[in-house]
Amino acid sequence: MPNTDVARFQANQRRMMAVLVVLVLVMAVIVGSALWMVVRQAETLATPALHSELWRSHQANAQIRRTLSAALAYKQGNISADDLTVQIQVLRSITRTFEKQHVFRFLPVRRPSAEQALNQVIQLSKDWDERAAWGDPIGADIIADEISQQLPGLLEPMIDVLVSANISLSNELDDDRQKLHSSFLYLGWSLLGLLIGSALLVARLIVSYLQVRQLSLRLGDLNQNLEARVEERTQELSEEQALLNYILEASPSDVALLNAKDSQVHFVNERLLKRSGIKQQQDFSINALFAHPGEGERFHEALEARRQINDWEALLAGEQPYWGVVSGRVLDQIGRTSYLIWSYDISVRKQMEQELLTLANTDSLTGINNRHAFMQLAEDSLKLNHRYRRQCAALMIDIDHFKQINDVHGHQVGDLALQAAAQTLVNGLREVDVLGRLGGEEFAILLPETDFTQARQVAERLRKNIENMQVLLPSQNTLSMTVSIGLAMNTSQESLDHLLGRADSALYQAKTNGRNRLETAGEAAFRQKL
Structure with missing residues (x-):
């Protein structure tokens, strides 16, 4: 007609x-x-x-x-x-x-x-x-x-x-x-x-x-x-x-094609089904792809808004959740709107990044924070104490006569002594305390939310723990050591470098006064303030 x-x-x-x-x-x-x-x-x-x-x-x-x-x-x-x-x-x-x-x-x-x-x-x-x-x-x-x-x-x-x-x-x-x-x-x-x-x-x-x-x-x-x-x-x-x-x-990647209107699954390749642990193709969904449902909802909203997403890093679901990069496109396929989603496994890359981050922030010998990591963590903690007007203490610790240990027993024994001292310090501190090796035989500690009396108690306990410590040598003999400690209490809006400088001056005073002791920077002033 x-x-x-x-x-x-x-x-x-x-x-x-x-x-x-x-x-x-x-x-x-x-x-x-x-x-x-x-x-x-x-x-x-x-x-x-x-x-x-x-x-x-x-x-x-x-x-x-x-x-x-x-x-x-x-x-x-x-x-x-x-x-x-x-x-x-x-x-x-x-x-x-x-x-x-x-x-x-x-x-x-x-x-x-x-x-x-x-x-x-x-x-x-x-x-x-x-x-x-x-x-x-x-x-x-x-x-x-x-x-x-x-x-x-x-x-x-x-x-x-x-x-x-x-x-x-x-x-x-x-x-x-x-x-x-x-x-x-x-x-x-x-x-x-x-x-x-x-x-x-x-x-x-x-x-x-x-x-x-x-x-x-x-x-x-x-x-x-x-x-x-x-x-x-x-x-x-x-x-x-x-x-x-x-x-x-x-495709070398994990791929899925879904209907945008009702999330009906058109296609999921076998690699993605096997990796995600889903038995039936129709059980797949955007939320099922991610380990956390909230992440799937955010990805879906972003895909609807932008119609294209590249390299969205997230923890993906599976029998063992793994890190992946997810990308997506909104397609007009045969008169219907569909989502094309593909992903790559980046678990190895994430592991390498974590290892690099650990190497960048950890002292390779003792396993504690290196100088860079310590300064960054201590700076953040000190700013927080300044904001809430709370007291904070810094300790500078140095192993007494460490050069003699290296000269008499060798550098291998010196490394064992450093490791034992670091572990003893870790065991004697709280989780919120920040410990780091600044170099050689020198360690630094920041004690947040700690007054003068508590700081002295912690410092004396650490000194005695190291004094009582016995390091087992390869020759089956034992090695004892002592440390000198300098203590400084932070003042209002004092920088970290200035606080550690005062603690280091107290440490120098401890070594001058005979080692294996604790000295406090400005101790008379702090006692008068208390």
Whole structure:
């Protein structure tokens, strides 16, 4: 079907649908109004005491006569006061209904005398009913006299009320008949409209059925052509997918291809599955690639934002987690957005970096921090103590007569002595303390958050530990040694070099005063401060 024919057909369908919608709405309005009218008529006809004005007027006339007769009989002593009260209450119950009904509503001409007579009877009955009481002969005498005086003059006007009620009721019934006639006419036209609308809908359904049938025949022909094209295209896509899988499988890196929308796995090469310990390809995901789920979420967000990531270093998941470099691309593949992710194992490189870092920061002989690492760690610790205004101490330690040890026993024994001294110092310190070998037989220690008394205790303990230490020589003999220690307490915002310089001056003083002892830089000042 040409594009112009399709557009014209669709426009005709929309117009026809609009007409049908309007027709259905009109039919709904007609049905709704007809139902509403029927309900209103039913409620009106079901109203209690409908068209009872004439009967109520007749009852009122009859009760007026009975009440008048009861008053006369009471005055003659033939009935009791309570019997008269009963007649008054009956009269009141009848006249009460006239207060809610419009007896003369449909009169062609108003009749004031009838309306006045009825209102007078209502008012008198209401007054007598309020005054009449059980067992009250005095009150009954007064009311009987009033009844005897006023009711006889109302007998003839009440006949006029009865006639007026009859005329009003006739006119009301005639009006109701006219309304019912109009309602039935409206219902008839409504049914005719519904019939016409239903016929139009049926005709439209028949036309639509014929059009759908014709379109179905055309669609069948198109489906046959489409199936052939889909089969041909599927074959092409299968060949392309097979080629892509072959290329990815042959890649030297670990590769995965996932759907960006629902993370469906299109391909994961065997190398990545084996390295990550995942059994089934469909169990793979970006989070499963990383050892820490939070790392996978960050990589995913970055890939979505940048659409390309190169050399993202992270700890990757596996039976044994390993360090890797992960890269990713967002691809448009066969009409769908996919993630191409590949990674390399850099565990060997990381291990070499760690070994180089260890060599750069560790003294090769003793295994403790070398001068560079000590200065960096001590500088950071000293700044932290300055920030929080806490005391800190520095110790400079030197092995006494170390040159004689080398000269008498050789450099191999000297190395053993340095190693033993370093290990003894490590054993006597806290984890937060910073220890380093500055060179030769000289060591330095920074004691953070340590006051003067505590620093002296630590220094004396280290001195005694080394003094009591015995180094086993290759000849199975033992070697003893001592150390001299210089102590300096930091002052406000004092630099590390200045602090170590003062500790070194105290160390020189310890060696001058006989070695194997502790000397404090500015000890008198610190004692006075304490």
